[in-house]
Amino acid sequence: MRRSLDVVIVGAGERNLLVSDKVPGPELELALHSAALWQTLAQELPSSIEYERKGGLVVAQAEDSLAGLSATAAGQRRAGVEAYDLTAGRLREIEPHLAPGPAGGCLYPQDAQVQPALAAAELLRSSVRAGACLWPGEEVVAILADRAGAVSGVRTARCELRAPVVVNAAGTWGGEVAALAGTPLPVMPRRGFVLVTEPLPRLIRHKVYAAEYVAYARAPRAVAANPGKVGEGVRYGAALARAGVRVRTRRAVTEVRGDGRVGRR
Structure with a gap:
């Protein structure tokens, strides 16, 4: 429902729109509401915002991680999240380029992504066209x-x-x-690292990440707590964690490619 209001916007990044990494509670409720709003906005804004409801795939490497993931998914389902438990074999059917060895996983069709800089720009343009005042840099x-x-x-x-x-x-x-x-x-900011590969055909169809990352995301200061993704709870301008990038680069590539080939300069 739209209402006529006087709006002033004062001040003024691929962004994940995930429900899969939220446990039942206010944050998940907000994420579900946000996901629904973005679906509506994607119909109104240009396709250049790169909105894609590709779904999320959470992969558990060990049986204990899988048990925790299944318990989390059960609670999420009760809160209105679409979540489907997957066997190891079904994982490989959905994402054939996953490395062998995962115990199982869970598919979250509501997960999506959008290009945040483009989406923010289009939202601002749309707001101004509707009569909002924009005060950038204020x-x-x-x-x-x-x-x-x-x-x-x-x-x-x-x-x-x-x-x-x-x-x-x-x-x-x-x-x-x-x-x-x-x-x-x-x-607070949580810094991740983008690893750019040589040009490759499309290998991964979903948002894929390790089940261990869900626990890590709730304690973002502990880089070592996450074996499959690099991220830090840091202030802007903090030094690059090069050692962590090197260790987890190999992990990330083997998880997707299965061949362990990593080039470094």
């Missing part, structure tokens, strides 16, 4: 409140904007914006 320096303590607007470096609704859409800076209102919000 930093919010304070959150305004009324006498009862309710949020009533924002202050930028040059003016105050009063509004009945303020949406914190600052992404990884969301914790800093929330702090302006005196609200602790444990949001």
